[in-house]
Amino acid sequence: MITKKIDIDVKNNIYLNCFLHNDGVTRPAVLVCPGGGYMVCAPHEGDIISKKYFEKGYNTFTLFYSLGQRAVFPNPLIDLSVAMKIIRENSAEFKVNSDKIAVLGFSAGGHLAASLGVHWNLPQVLEKSGCQKAENKPNALILCYPVITTRSWMVPHLPRLIGDRDYDETLKLLDCSENVGKHTPPAFLVHTFMDNTVSVNDSLCFAKAMEENNIPFELHIFPNGIHGLGLGDNDPSFSKWFELSLLWLERLFDDSEKPQAPKRADFIKK
Numbered sequence: 075m076i077t078k079k080i081d082i083d084v085k086n087n088i089y090l091n092c093f094l095h096n097d098g099v100t101r102p103a104v105l106v107c108p109g110g111g112y113m114v115c116a117p118h119e120g121d122i123i124s125k126k127y128f129e130k131g132y133n134t135f136t137l138f139y140s141l142g143q144r145a146v147f148p149n150p151l152i153d154l155s156v157a158m159k160i161i162r163e164n165s166a167e168f169k170v171n172s173d174k175i176a177v178l179g180f181s182a183g184g185h186l187a188a189s190l191g192v193h194w195n196l197p198q199v200l201e202k203s204g205c206q207k208a209e210n211k212p213n214a215l216i217l218c219y220p221v222i223t224t225r226s227w228m229v230p231h232l233p234r235l236i237g238d239r240d241y242d243e244t245l246k247l248l249d250c251s252e253n254v255g256k257h258t259p260p261a262f263l264v265h266t267f268m269d270n271t272v273s274v275n276d277s278l279c280f281a282k283a284m285e286e287n288n289i290p291f292e293l294h295i296f297p298n299g300i301h302g303l304g305l306g307d308n309d310p311s312f313s314k315w316f317e318l319s320l321l322w323l324e325r326l327f328d329d330s331e332k333p334q335a336p337k338r339a340d341f342i343k344k
Contacts, residue, residue, distance in 0.1 A: 075128065082156050086144055090157050091121055091136040093128045094168055102174035102327050104216075105135045105157060109181030109302065111227075112145035112235065118304040119180040119218075126305065127178075130320055133170050135161060139186065146237035147244055148199055150186050155194065155203035155210035162209045174327045176214035178319075181272060181302060184220025185228075185250065188280060191215045191261065192253035214326055215261040216319050219269055219301055222276035224249045251276075254283035260290040262322045264315040271301035292322050 076094040083089075095101060104127040108120035115138050124134035137157045140149040158175065165172040179187030193199055194211045203210060221227050224245055228235070236244045246252055261284060265277040274295060284291040299312045306312035 080160060082153060082160075086140060087138065088140060088153050089138050090160065091124065091138070092168070093121075093124050093134045093136075095128070095131075095133060098169065100169045100171050101131060101133045102176070102323070103133045103135065103161060103168075103170045104323075105137060105154075105161065105175060105177045105212075107137050107139065107154065107177065107179035107183030107186045109179070109183040109219075110141070112150065112182045112231065113141055115139070115141070115183075116180070116302070116304075119183065119302075123178065123180075123305065126316065133168055143234065145235060147235055147239065147248060148189075148193070148196070148202070151189050151193060151196075151199055152202045154186055154190050155199055155205055158190070158210040158212070159203060159205050171327075174213055176216055176323060177212040178216035178218070179220060180218045180304065181227075182221050184217040185222065185248075187212075187215055188217055188220055188222055188250040188261075189248075191258045192250050192255065193247065195257055196247075211257075212259050214259050214323065216323075217261060217263045217277070217280070218315065219265050219272055219303075220250075220263070220276060220280070221272050222250045222280045226273040226276055227271060251279040251283045254280070254287050254289070256287060256289070258284070258287065258289055260326055262292045262319050264294045264296070264312075264319075266296045266299035266301075266303075266312060268298050269301045292318075294318060 076096045078092045080090040106123045108115040110116040120136045124136045128134045139153040162172045177187045263277045265274045281293045296312045
C-alpha cells in the first residue's frame with residue numbers, strides 16, 4: 075500500500091489521505107467524506123472506511139473538509155470539488171480510472187457527498203474550485219444515513235451553515251432532494267428506520283427525487299440501529315450494507331452491465 079497526505083488548505087487543515095495499490099493496475103476509486111455534524115470528522119467513518127474499500131481492490135481517499143464556522147455553504151463543497159480535481163488530474167500517477175470514482179459520505183458527510191452529486195456544476199463551485207471540465211463530477215454516490223433535507227438534523231444548524239449568505243437561496247441549495255436533476259449520478263443509500271438523529275425520511279426524499287428524474291438508485295432501510303453506526307461491526311444486520319455497496323459498485327462500474335432506469339412509459343399499460 076502506498077499512503078500519502080495531500081494538503082488542500084494547510085491553514086484550515088483541509089487535506090486528502092490517499093491509500094493506493096502499488097501493483098500498477100488502474101482501478102476504480104472511492105472518496106470518503108466522514109460524518110460529524112460539520113463540526114468534526116468522525117474517525118470511524120474516515121480512514122477506516124477507506125482502508126476497507128482498499129482491501130476490496132479500490133484505490134481510496136479520505137477528505138478532511140471545512141468544519142465549524144468554516145462549514146458555511148459552499149466551503150466544504152469546494153473542498154470536495156478540489157479533492158476530485160486532484161484525483162482526476164493525477165489519475166495516471168494514482169492508477170485511478172477517472173470515469174469510475176464514487177463519493178461516499180456518512181451523515182453530514184453524506185450531505186456533502188449528495189451536495190456534490192447535485193451541485194457539481196454550480197457556477198460558484200466551479201469557479202472557486204478551479205474546475206472547468208467537470209473534473210469534480212462524481213460517477214456514483216454512496217450515502218450512509220445521510221443528511222439530505224433542511225427539515226430534520228439541519229434545522230438548528232442552519233445559521234452556521236448559511237452564515238451571512240442570502241437565507242432563502244441558500245436554504246434551497248442546502249436541500250439536496252430539491253436539486254436532483256439529470257446531471258446527478260446513480261446513488262446507493264442506506265439508513266435505519268430507528269435513526270432519531272437524521273430521519274429516514276431524508277433518504278426517502280432523495281430516493282423519490284432520483285425516481286422522479288429517472289436516475290438509477292439502490293435503497294436499503296434496516297429496521298433497527300442508532301445513528302452513526304459506520305461499518306456497523308457490532309450489528310449483524312446493518313453491517314450488510316458494506317457488501318451490498320460492493321455489489322452495487324461492481325454492477326455500476328462493469329462496462330458490460332450498466333444499470334438502465336426504466337422509462338415511465340414502460341409502466342403505462344396500453
